[in-house]
Amino acid sequence: xxxxxxxxxxxxxxxxLQPRDPGRVGIxxxxxxxxxxxxxxxxxxxxxxxxxxxxxxxxxxxxSLVINITDVNDKIxxxxxxxxxxxxxxxxxxxxxxxxxTDALGLGRPxxxxxxxxxxxxxxxxxxxxxxxRHAYVAAGDVYFRVRSDEGxxxxxxxxxxxxxxxxxxxxxxxxALKEDPLDFALWKAHKPGEDTSWPAPWGEGRPGWHIECxxxxxxxxxxxxxxxxxxxxxVFPHHENEAAQTRAARGAELTKLWMHNxxxxxxxxxxxxxxxxxxxxxxxxxxxxxxxxxxxxxxxHYRQPLAYSQSALEQAQANVNRIRExxxxxxxxxxxxxxxxxxxxxxxxxxxxxxxxxxxxxxNEWLREAARAERGATGDSHLREMLAVLGLEELLxxxxxxxxxxxxxxxxxxxxxxxxxxxxxxxxxxxxxxxxWEVRDAAGGFELLPL
RNA sequence: GGCGACGUGGCGGAGUGGCUACGCAGCGGCCUGCAAAGCCGUCUACACCGGUUCGAUUCCGGUCGUCGCCUCCA
Numbered sequence: 001x002x003x004x005x006x007x008x009x010x011x012x013x014x015x016x017l018q019p020r021d022p023g024r025v026g027i028x029x030x031x032x033x034x035x036x037x038x039x040x041x042x043x044x045x046x047x048x049x050x051x052x053x054x055x056x057x058x059x060x061x062x063x064s065l066v067i068n069i070t071d072v073n074d075k076i077x078x079x080x081x082x083x084x085x086x087x088x089x090x091x092x093x094x095x096x097x098x099x100x101x102t103d104a105l106g107l108g109r110p111x112x113x114x115x116x117x118x119x120x121x122x123x124x125x126x127x128x129x130x131x132x133x134r135h136a137y138v139a140a141g142d143v144y145f146r147v148r149s150d151e152g153x154x155x156x157x158x159x160x161x162x163x164x165x166x167x168x169x170x171x172x173x174x175x176x177a178l179k180e181d182p183l184d185f186a187l188w189k190a191h192k193p194g195e196d197t198s199w200p201a202p203w204g205e206g207r208p209g210w211h212i213e214c215x216x217x218x219x220x221x222x223x224x225x226x227x228x229x230x231x232x233x234x235x236v237f238p239h240h241e242n243e244a245a246q247t248r249a250a251r252g253a254e255l256t257k258l259w260m261h262n263x264x265x266x267x268x269x270x271x272x273x274x275x276x277x278x279x280x281x282x283x284x285x286x287x288x289x290x291x292x293x294x295x296x297x298x299x300x301x302h303y304r305q306p307l308a309y310s311q312s313a314l315e316q317a318q319a320n321v322n323r324i325r326e327x328x329x330x331x332x333x334x335x336x337x338x339x340x341x342x343x344x345x346x347x348x349x350x351x352x353x354x355x356x357x358x359x360x361x362x363x364x365n366e367w368l369r370e371a372a373r374a375e376r377g378a379t380g381d382s383h384l385r386e387m388l389a390v391l392g393l394e395e396l397l398x399x400x401x402x403x404x405x406x407x408x409x410x411x412x413x414x415x416x417x418x419x420x421x422x423x424x425x426x427x428x429x430x431x432x433x434x435x436x437x438w439e440v441r442d443a444a445g446g447f448e449l450l451p452l
Numbered sequence: 453g454g455c456g457a458c459g460u461g462g463c464g465g466a467g468u469g470g471c472u473a474c475g476c477a478g479c480g481g482c483c484u485g486c487a488a489a490g491c492c493g494u495c496u497a498c499a500c501c502g503g504u505u506c507g508a509u510u511c512c513g514g515u516c517g518u519c520g521c522c523u524c525c526a
Contacts, residue, residue, distance in 0.1 A: 012456085030526070038526085045526050075524070154455095157521075163454045164522065210524090232526030236456085239525090263457090264520065273525055300475085301465065305458080306519060316464060316476060323475080326489065350466090358466050362474035372491070423485055430487080441488055448489090 001060050002352040006228070007304060009236060009259035010156050014354060019227050020257065024062045026222035027053065028256070030214060030231035030239065031113070033070040034094035035079040038101055039279045040294070040309055041232075041265040041272035047295060047392070048262050048303045048355070049230050050107040054390045055351050066221050067110040068214060069095050071117050072207050077195050087196050088117070101283045106291040107392045112221050116213040120199045123208045123216045126250055127187045127201070135249035139178040141190025141204040147183040150245040156259060157237035185242055187212045211242035215255060219247070229256035233263055233304075234271070263306040272309060280309060293318045295392050299357035320361075321396060324388070327368045328397045331381035336371070343367040344383040351390070360391075403449040407438050411447050414440065 004017040019025050029049040032038050046067065053065045071091035080087035095115070103109070116123070127143055130136035135149045147153050147161070154160055164183065186209035191198040198205045218226065224247060231240065240259065247255035264271040267278040286294055297317035301307040336344070343366055350359035364387050371379045381397060388394050403411070414429035433440050434452065441448040 009456095032526070033524090042526050048526095073524090157455075159455050159522070230526095233456090233520065234525055235521095237521055238523090262526070264526080266519075269519090271520070271525085275525060305465090308464090312476095313464070319476060330490080356466070358464095358474080362466065365474055369491095418485080421485075427486070439488070442484080442486095443489090450488095 002348060004056070004059065004352045005354055006258055006260055007354050009240075009261050012158070015258055017227065017258070019061065020225055023060070024064070025056050025228065026064045026066070026226035027228045027230065028066045028068075028214070028218040028222055028226060029110075029229070030235055031067040031069050032098055033073050033075055034091050034098055035073065035076040036094060036274065037097050038282050039272055039274070040282055040285055041267075043102070043105065043282045043294070044265055044298055044303075044307070045230060045232055045262050046102050047105060047107065047298045050105075050110070051299070051357075051390065051392055052228075052355055053110075054107075054392065055348075055355065058348070058386075058390050059352075064112070064222065065110040066112040066114065066218065068114050068116070068217050069098065070210065070213065071095060071115050072197065072213075073116075073210060080196070081194065091117070097283075101286070104283065104286045104291060105295065105392070106395065107295070114217040114221060116208060116217070117197070119213060119217050119220065120208065122220050123212055124199075124201050126212060126216045126219075126246070127208075129250040130187065130246065131203075133249060136187055137180065138203040139180075141206060142178055142186055143188035143203055144179050144184040145187050145242070145246060145249070146180065147185070147245065148181060150249050152248055153245050154241065156241045156244050159237065185209065185211065185238065187246070211239055212246060214239070215243045215246040215250070218243075218255065219251075224251050224253045224255060226256055228258050228260055230260040230262070233261040236261055262303045263301075265309050266306050267309045285314075289314055289318065292321045292393050292396055296321050299391060300361065302358055303355055321393070324364075324368070324384075324393070325396045327372065328381065328384060329400065330379075331371065331384065332378040334378070334380035334382060336380040336383040340367055340370055340383055343370060344387065347387050348390075357391070360387075400450060403438055403451075407433065407436055407449060410436075411438075411440050411449055415447055418442075 005014045006017055007013070008015040017025070027049060029045050031046070032042050049065060049067065053063045056063045076087050076091050080090040083090065127136060130145065131138065131143065134146070136143050136145050161183065188201060188203065188206050189209055191205040191207070195207070198207055218229070229240065244255050247253065266272065267280065270276060270278065272278055272280065293314060294317070297314055298307070300317060300320070343363055347360050347363040347367065350356045350363055367383060367387070371384070385394065385397055388396055410429055410433050414426050417425040417429060430440055437452050439450045439452050441450065
């Protein structure tokens with residue numbers, strides 16, 4: 001087992017992973033709010049944490065990955081209302097599409113995908129605990145968290161309360177100020193006319209606020225003080241700051257041991273976001289590029305850095321994917337040469353240093369070069385298979401599909417023409433093959449047919 | 453304004469106090485009927501200005517620029 005270092009947002013430092021329960025790692029990552037289909041930016045944390053899980057499993061850990069689905073939220077009410085639909089129906093549909101869209105990444109499902117709407121009981125209990133401990137108060141059916149009652153508030157996002165731009169909508173029209181302090185945030189929102197879902201609670205009918213669901217769901221599935229909490233860097237404040245505060249206040253313990261945040265996907269110079277409108281829907285991109293190319297694109301930069309989205313970036317990823325695929329074809333199934341072992345190890349060492357996928361890919365390239373250089377007869381593919389599996393790119397080694405017989409026949413005829421040095425006919429047959437969607441290559445012992 | 457991060461060669465993108473990252477593109481060569489694929493070799497760097505140091509792209513300070521958060525947001 002390698003020592004695994006990860007950048008922790010709270011301390012701002014690289015920290016060694018030391019699981020709460022030896023050999024077992026619990027990860028909670030914030031998933032989408034389901035009011036529309038997800039985009040490439042939303043896919044980044046899904047991919048990062050799915051691959052991190054693979055790497056940790058590779059290193060011998062038993063991993064439990066939780067990615068939640070927020071299915072009760074203002075945006076869902078708004079979107080459903082605009083479409084004249086029930087909010088629960090919209091949320092259910094978008095949840096299903098989210099699963100389908102992320103399934104298409106080919107990385108499998110998280111171990112748990114809790115829904116806010118199915119965790120109401122624990123959420124209510126959580127809020128009650130906060131009220132009992134005087135960290136929360138009821139105001140006209142709402143319940144608010146008393147931010148100044150948490151001494152640690154601001155520590156995760158590294159900001160001081162006095163520096164906070166208390167971004168309350170100054171809208172006097174917003175009604176009477178229910179909060180004791182503008183910094184306080186809602187744990188529970190009283191039911192309002194026009195909202196078509198609500199649940200009973202000791203302080204009145206309503207629904208949970210955004211942040212409390214994560215504290216509750218994470219605790220339900222992983223307990224307090226689990227190993228890694230992740231999500232996009234845009235969630236550090238206020239979402240994760242609030243989660244941390246809630247758990248500290250309710251349980252007297254830290255929610256997680258390590259905070260891990262991925263950088264934003266940028267499109268047209270700024271963060272890809274629904275609110276900006278610069279969206280590339282995941283399912284559309286996947287339909288065009290295929291999963292390996294998109295995954296390659298996402299791991300071509302370090303997870304903490306911003307990553308620019310563009311056609312040319314996808315083309316680069318496509319080229320990388322093709323090169324690996326080509327290289328894989330020249331290998332044979334079986335153990336890799338012992339002299340390539342150091343490179344295999346360097347690959348995983350790179351991932352152990354804050355999940356440095358670009359560095360790992362550089363090592364993988366070296367492995368490919370050495371494998372090609374050493375190529376005498378047959379080089380085993382075991383290392384490559386192992387490395388690609390951790391990156392979620394195992395399908396690059398899938399066997400090429402067999403060409404249909406009529407295609408093979410054309411290729412045979414072309415071989416014949418070449419043997420007779422009738423190159424005009426040979427080139428014509430190559431054109432015919434291309435028209436059928438097959439590329440013919442002259443190989444050492446004959447020809448090779450590859451789908452275009 | 454506050455907080456956090458970043459500015460690397462034509463492009464993408466790691467990393468390091470002194471030693472080729474890596475990939476794409478380019479260039480030269482090998483292979484080849486042609487092509488594709490592949491192999492070998494190779495050119496373009498560390499925003500700017502100071503400081504520390506025998507030596508800085510790498511540490512410190514400043515300048516300029518960019519991004520994220522401070523409001524829903526992966």
